[in-house]
Amino acid sequence: MADKQVPKTQKCIAVLWPSFMVAVVATGLFFSAFDPDDLFPFGEQAEVSRLGVYSIGFLLFWLVSAISGIGTLYFAITNCMRQNPGSRG
Amino acid sequence: MTNPDTTGPGGASRSDEQVAASLYAKAEKIYPRQVHGLFARLRVLGVLGLLGIYYITPWLRWDGHQALLLDLPARKFHIFFVTLWPQDFFYLAVLLIIAGLVLFFVTALAGRVWCGYACPQTVWTEAFLWIERKVEGNRMQQQKLDALPMSARKFRIKGTKHFLWLAFSVWTGFTFVGYFSPIDELGRNLLVFNIGPWETFWILFYGFATYGNAGFMREQVCKYMCPYARFQSAMFDKDTLVVSYIPNRGEPRGSRKRSVDPVAAGMGDCIDCTLCVQVCPTGIDIRDGLQYECIACSACIDACDDVMDKMGYDKGLIKYTTEHAMQGGTTHILRPRIIIYAVILLAIFAAFGYSFSQRISLGLDVIRDRNTLYRETSDGLIENVYILKVLNMDNAEHQYELSVSGIPGLTLHKDMAVIRVESGGIMELPVRLRADEADLEARSNDVVFELVATDDDSLAVSEDARFLGPR
Structure with a gap:
């Protein structure tokens, strides 16, 4: 299996690291446009501080872009295997 | 590899x-x-x-x-x-x-x-x-x-x-x-x-x-x-x-x-x-x-x-x-x-x-009152209500002068006599505009709010808004 040739740590970093950078940018853009206080006009976020909302927002952005990264990694490896049977990926 | x-x-x-x-x-x-x-x-x-x-x-x-x-x-x-x-x-x-x-x-x-x-x-x-x-x-x-x-x-x-x-x-x-x-x-x-x-x-x-x-x-x-x-x-x-x-x-x-x-x-x-x-x-x-x-x-x-x-x-x-x-x-x-x-x-x-x-370290946001489009006052004028948000982004406190233009005879009414905002502060200011129906050209008219600091002419912003009437 070609995907066994790529170490697990490398795969993890390949997914987590670029998505981390994207999440930083996305969080900055999103929260400079929207104030958490305006996003929840009925006071649902009363228990969570602004810093908490930013942090949760960041973690969600990270999660979403990491999922996309997993997809990219999966297709890159499986397509590479299909096109070069016997290659070591 | x-x-x-x-x-x-x-x-x-x-x-x-x-x-x-x-x-x-x-x-x-x-x-x-x-x-x-x-x-x-x-x-x-x-x-x-x-x-x-x-x-x-x-x-x-x-x-x-x-x-x-x-x-x-x-x-x-x-x-x-x-x-x-x-x-x-x-x-x-x-x-x-x-x-x-x-x-x-x-x-x-x-x-x-x-x-x-x-x-x-x-x-x-x-x-x-x-x-x-x-x-x-x-x-x-x-x-x-x-x-x-x-x-x-x-x-x-x-x-x-x-x-x-x-x-x-x-x-x-x-x-x-x-x-x-x-x-x-x-x-x-x-x-x-x-x-x-x-x-x-x-x-x-x-x-x-x-x-x-x-x-x-x-x-x-x-x-x-x-x-x-x-x-x-x-x-x-x-x-x-x-x-x-x-x-x-x-x-x-x-x-x-x-x-x-x-x-x-x-x-x-x-x-x-x-x-x-x-x-x-x-x-x-x-x-x-x-x-x-x-x-x-x-x-x-x-x-x-x-x-x-x-x-x-x-x-x-x-x-x-x-x-x-x-x-x-x-x-x-x-x-x-x-x-x-x-x-x-x-x-x-x-x-x-x-x-x-x-x-310009001054921000002005105009929000129309959502509840009523307009209303008629007892003396027959058309009145629109707005909430103004004044944001003082300067490092000092300032007092501001508010004016409005766009319709002849348009008058501005506010409850607060002076608009004074501390450094970094935001003030919400309800205001009412009144105009004679005869002066309105359409159902929706453009008006412009202008805000100037009394002690510094360069601290000035203007913001467009709409004045609605029956016409």
Whole structure:
């Protein structure tokens, strides 16, 4: 299996690291446009501080872009295997 | 192995198996040997300066507030005498673009000086290496210790090192959060273990990242994770300053006694002592040519110059040079690439400076009352209700004069006699506009609110709104 040739740590970093950078940018853009206080006009976020909302927002952005990264990694490896049977990926 | 990213241009001497084994999942630990010399001193200077700036800056005060506080909870950035608001995000974005262009410009001119002297990865790795050397001893002592089976002594030494690393990392994380949340308050809360959950999370997150990156990942971050390392070659040309071994002078390499005349023996100046390899933080052999793993830290220059001195040869077998100079030509500093980068940089910088100097530290937002389109007053006038939000982004309190225009005979009514807003404050101001129906031209009419500070004419903004009527 070609995907066994790529170490697990490398795969993890390949997914987590670029998505981390994207999440930083996305969080900055999103929260400079929207104030958490305006996003929840009925006071649902009363228990969570602004810093908490930013942090949760960041973690969600990270999660979403990491999922996309997993997809990219999966297709890159499986397509590479299909096109070069016997290659070591 | 068909992954092109793992072999640099000069990595041809390594076999495929070696490359596969050195992938960052199971990379061999590199023990960079300590080096002394001009560039090592420069790097220590850079490291101390930058670490000093990082750890001291959040404690600086300016005009009664933290000098540099990117106050996320309050949604305003204090940068010395400037206060930036979410509306000013544009300026931060332009600043980042300028920083990127400066990096391009410097790279084209002087190669990877950023990597070797200023990159946080280098700076914190140097600090961690320093701690490691203080605790475990020099390169050979470290290698010997790692080869030993676990014992009480080894456990104590390793434990001390990791404790110091962790303490340093947590302090780094604490300082990082101190840029975003007032650090004196954070410090007081830390002393009584009463930090908010998210502050704690970020201190540990950043601390853990520091510990991992500077303690373990080190050069692998540069080799496998750094985007700049991948695209910096696009800024390189034959006149860019690079760290290079001079093969014409060094080859054929070989060990020899100090008394042997290399010319007579048919040898080059390289005595093959491999010190340049031992000091390399990324573990490459500079004699294999320019490699993308090289972070231009110039540790090999210092090491080699020292050896050349001892052998009585000229210094500079490994040196800062350019491809043109190595081919016997001259280096052109002023060349189209440099001029283009400089012109773009200056243009953006000038535009930024102008735009920033024209920035008005006053914001006005007009919100129409959503409940009623309009109503008729007892004396037969048409009335519209608005909520005005006045945002004073200046560093001083101001009083403002509000006026409105757009419809003949339009009158402004507000409950508050004076509009006074403290520095950084937001005032919500309900106002009513009244006009005679005969003066309205359509169902919807354009009106303009104008707000001017009474003590400073330059603090003026206007905001469009709609006045609705029956017509």
